[in-house]
Each structure stands twice: as structure tokens, then as C-alpha cells.
Amino acid sequence: MRELRIFKTVTALEEAEALDPIVKKVRSAVNAVIRPRAVRDVLHGVPIGHAAHPALVLLPVGSWIGSAILDVVPGTERASRVLVGTGVAAVLPSVVTGLTDWSELHQQQQRVGLVHAVANVAATGLYAVSFVQRSRGKHASGRMFGLAGLACVGLSGYLGGHLAYRQAAGANHAEEVPHRFPSGWRPLGGLEEFAENTPERRTVDGVEVLVVRRGAAVDVLSNTCSHLAGPLDEGELVDVAGEACIECPWHQSVFALSDGEAVHGPATAPQPRFDTRVIGGQVELMLPGAG
Ligand code: FES
Incomplete structure (x- = not known):
């Protein structure tokens, strides 16, 4: 079976030179803000011998998936709201570690990584609105924003998988x-x-x-x-x-x-x-x- 055409657009993203000016600006900003080498080492995951980003992603993504499951269980509105808020609050460490790793990748990887990051920003924004709506008692609206956020998380996860498995970003290139x-x-x-x-x-x-x-x-x-x-x-x-x-x-x-x-x-x-x-x-x- 061949790769479906729709997924080939992700491969085309690797060569999307139009993204390069934005990549350059974001990379400069990341490198200007996260400067001390010891801090960068910790954010990369040097002390634990593995990239820190994938592990830190678990909390927000896990919380949001949990809230989506609770959204179909009657009487769990409060628990679902707590999970949505937990995910939003837990995003920062995964963002900082991800951006630090991303700032030192190849050009093609950075193009895909940029869209991965945009999908994450969109997901976080949608879940933040979802939390506000749920806090106001507007649970139906909160659920809709949550679902839209989950779609963005899915897209982000697909792109993250492409980065890790197709483009070997974060893989050990000496393992063989x-x-x-x-x-x-x-x-x-x-x-x-x-x-x-x-x-x-x-x-x-x-x-x-x-x-x-x-x-x-x-x-x-x-x-x-x-x-x-x-x-x-x-x-x-x-x-x-x-x-x-x-x-x-x-x-x-x-x-x-x-x-x-x-x-x-x-x-x-x-x-x-x-x-x-x-x-x-x-x-x-x-x-x-x-x-
Ligand atoms: S530090 Fe990136 S290839 Fe060696």
C-alpha cells in the first residue's frame, strides 16, 4: 500500500521555503531568550540522556484527551474542566523544551516543526477558551472548543511523529x-x-x-x-x-x-x-x- 496523497503534503512541507523568513525570526528569538548553555542543556535533556520534550508533552496531551473522554460521560463537567485547565497550565515546559530542540535542527525539520508549533499554539488557545467557557457554565460551548483543540493536538501529533520518525529529529544518529x-x-x-x-x-x-x-x-x-x-x-x-x-x-x-x-x-x-x-x-x- 502506498502513502495516501493527503499525507504527502506533509512531506512537501519540508521544502516550503516560504516558511523560512518566519523560521529565521522565531529561531533568533528563541536563541536570544534561551541563552545560558547550562539551561539549554537541561532543556535538551542532556542530564537524563534523552530529549525532555516528549515526556513533558504527556501531561497536557493526556489531560486534554482525558477531558474529551469525560465530555461524553454525564455528570463529569467539573472534572473535565479541571483536566482542560491542567493541560493549559502544563503547556509551558513542553513549549520551552520543544523550541530549544527545534532551534538546532536542519532547515527541513524546522519548517515542519514550525507548523507543529503553530498547531500547538492553536490547541492551547482553543483549550484556554474552552476552560473559560466551562468556568462560566457554558459547557456545550466549552466542549466544542475542546473538540477543536483536540483536532489541533492530533495534527500536531502527526507532525511531531513525522519529525521524529521520518526526519529523525531527536533520534540517535550513532545508534547503528x-x-x-x-x-x-x-x-x-x-x-x-x-x-x-x-x-x-x-x-x-x-x-x-x-x-x-x-x-x-x-x-x-x-x-x-x-x-x-x-x-x-x-x-x-x-x-x-x-x-x-x-x-x-x-x-x-x-x-x-x-x-x-x-x-x-x-x-x-x-x-x-x-x-x-x-x-x-x-x-x-x-x-x-x-x-
Ligand atoms: S551537534 Fe548537531 S550534528 Fe552534531
Whole structure:
């Protein structure tokens, strides 16, 4: 079965250049308001190792869906109103985390994300009116505004799914590495081939790796950034609290060379890190759990 024509319009949205001026303005505003790196890291979800936005969306969406169910149960007007109000009150954290993630996506993803955000704003506005109407005792009107809000939530959910699953925004772009790399020790090259403290790219068994030699030690990470697949070898070596790290050139995620952990976002997933050893001047690498 082929994709229905109506859903192909969402794919066309990815190329809607007319949205770019608005994208640019919103992105500038988001980056101007949410500036401190520590705050952005928390909003991205770096401390929990996953994007925070999907989890925070559960409360407003769950509340609103709950109110829609109660709306068909007689005598539950008050409970339904409480759920509508709870959803409206709980929107802010999901908006802030979503905008922070969105501000560091590819252009095509930002176009779809913009419409996703507009649908969310519309849903929140409709549910706010629904709450006011219900508070005035106008329950029929409140239910209608709630239903319109739910339609917007559905559209937003579809677009969010497109962003996550079709466009891989928020996905771990390094997840495949252990499945593609063979098990066991593999040759990387002679130690002297690698300049010290210089990020270099090598391809081993079809997998690109980042190599950084520091004296007799060699750190090797997957070269494909877990955020959106940026080339880490084109990034810069940086020092974070005394720890040697690599900074991605695309959105400045920072990964520790010692273990591949994301030290700064937008990436939340670690880079696969290879074990290395030097035998007779030849460097070998092995990825734990690979194969
Ligand atoms: S691709 Fe976005 S930080 Fe690396």
C-alpha cells in the first residue's frame, strides 16, 4: 500500500521555503531568550540522556484527551474542566523544551516543526477558551472548543511523529554503529601516522571513526554525531573542566573523548567509543558490544 496523497503534503512541507523568513525570526528569538548553555542543556535533556520534550508533552496531551473522554460521560463537567485547565497550565515546559530542540535542527525539520508549533499554539488557545467557557457554565460551548483543540493536538501529533520518525529529529544518529561494526580487534594504522591533538577521520570496515592521538594514547569515537550526523573530525578539540572533548561543528554538541558521553547538547545520546591498544607501533580498535 502506498502513502495516501493527503499525507504527502506533509512531506512537501519540508521544502516550503516560504516558511523560512518566519523560521529565521522565531529561531533568533528563541536563541536570544534561551541563552545560558547550562539551561539549554537541561532543556535538551542532556542530564537524563534523552530529549525532555516528549515526556513533558504527556501531561497536557493526556489531560486534554482525558477531558474529551469525560465530555461524553454525564455528570463529569467539573472534572473535565479541571483536566482542560491542567493541560493549559502544563503547556509551558513542553513549549520551552520543544523550541530549544527545534532551534538546532536542519532547515527541513524546522519548517515542519514550525507548523507543529503553530498547531500547538492553536490547541492551547482553543483549550484556554474552552476552560473559560466551562468556568462560566457554558459547557456545550466549552466542549466544542475542546473538540477543536483536540483536532489541533492530533495534527500536531502527526507532525511531531513525522519529525521524529521520518526526519529523525531527536533520534540517535550513532545508534547503528555497534550493529555495523564487526566484533573483535581491528587494525587502525601506525601510531606515528596520527598527529598529536589533531582530530582525524578514518574508515574502518565501512564505519567512519574520529581518531585523536594524545601521546601514546589514542581515543576513538564514532565520527557521526549522535545529534544529527555531523562530522566530528571537522570539529574542534575543547577542554571542559579539565576533560578533553570534541565539539561538533554543526550545532556545537560536546562529547568527552574518554567515554563518548555528551557533555553539552543539543546531543543527548553518547558517541560510541572504541577501545584501543598499541601493539608493535600499530593501533588496533575494538567496539564493545559490536557485531
Ligand atoms: S550534528 Fe548537531 S551537534 Fe552534531
